[in-house]
Amino acid sequence: MFKALVVEKDEDSGKTAAAVQEISENDLPEGEVLVAVEYSTVNYKDGLCVGPGGGLVRNYPHVPGIDFAGTVEASDDDRYSTGDKVVLTGWRVGENRWGGYAQKARVPADFLVPLPEGLDTRKAMAVGTAGFTAMLAVMALEDQGIKEGPVLVTGAAGGVGSVATAILAKLGHEVAAVTGRPEQEEYLRGLGASEIVAREELTEVTKKPLEAERWGGCVDAVAGAMLGRVLKQMRYGGSVAAIGLAGGAAIEGALITPFILRGVNLLGIDSVMQPYDNRLRAWQRIAQDLPMDKLEAMVQPATLSDLPGLGRDILKGQVKGRVVVDVNA
DSSP: OEEEEEEEEOTTTOOEEEEEEEEOGGGSOOOSEEEEEEEEEOOHHHHHHHTTOTTOOOSSSBOOOSEEEEEEEEESSTTOOTTOEEEEEOTTBTTTBOOSSBSEEEEOGGGEEEOOTTOOHHHHHHHHHHHHHHHHHHHHHHHHOOOSSOEEETTTTSHHHHHHHHHHHHTTOOEEEEESOGGGHHHHHHHTOSEEEEGGGGOSOOOOSOOOOOBSEEEESOOHHHHHHHHHHBOTTOEEEEOOOTTOSSOTTOOSHHHHHSOOEEEEOOOSSOOHHHHHHHHHHHHHHSOHHHHHHHEEEEEGGGHHHHHHHHHTTOOOSEEEEETTO
């Protein structure tokens, strides 16, 4: 028997409740690899799945946790052997199949990536899905060519934004960090941001087809009205890597003008179904380009019993940086 955070649903009321329970290996879903989980994280999707599900969870009882890192305990796949260190993000683990909020997980071998040199399991989950997504966004901007000028990071104090800020700064870019929380300025400057942009500067919807060119690139975690404004302010040929929609799924105030008259690129970043080769490339770049001292400054430690409260907090935008969940604590 081992511990897991289990979410159950009352069929009569439709309400859900999450609590730490003892479960067995026989309860786990099918898969080629059994992993002794060491660490997981808290992401926005986790907040949804720990609560009512947000439409992501189809079957109860459910074990959330969209990412984890740990040690292979048993494998029916030749790619992995007992004792191998592995990391998992995406593939809808923690949504439509049981995830990382447990001391053991069983998953298909295709879902895993070997942990690269330079990362241990704790550091891997300090990165987690949010940091993996941030690296994918930076890589996409690089592939298109980051233009002269500051690189804007919206939602900069959140998980994706924090890692993106640290990576871009280490790579030598001037980073402008957007936040609606003025008290986070010291934190963001510590990650390498050279400019702090108040959220209010970018949330007003305007009818202007274009604005003054400001940004050489952008990692956007917000969308909504903010993305509409940012697109109008991109430098010629600049790119926006869109990774979230905390501000809404619509791009308010957006026009086709930036794409046609300035050659602006809007790059959609999906971390869930990324092919293996790109996953491996991203994790290797993380080990190389993410300053580990900055990473530690982002970390908030947690245990399985903390997760119900943290799930509620992240949905309210009240979680800073990266939560690392020690599932064995």
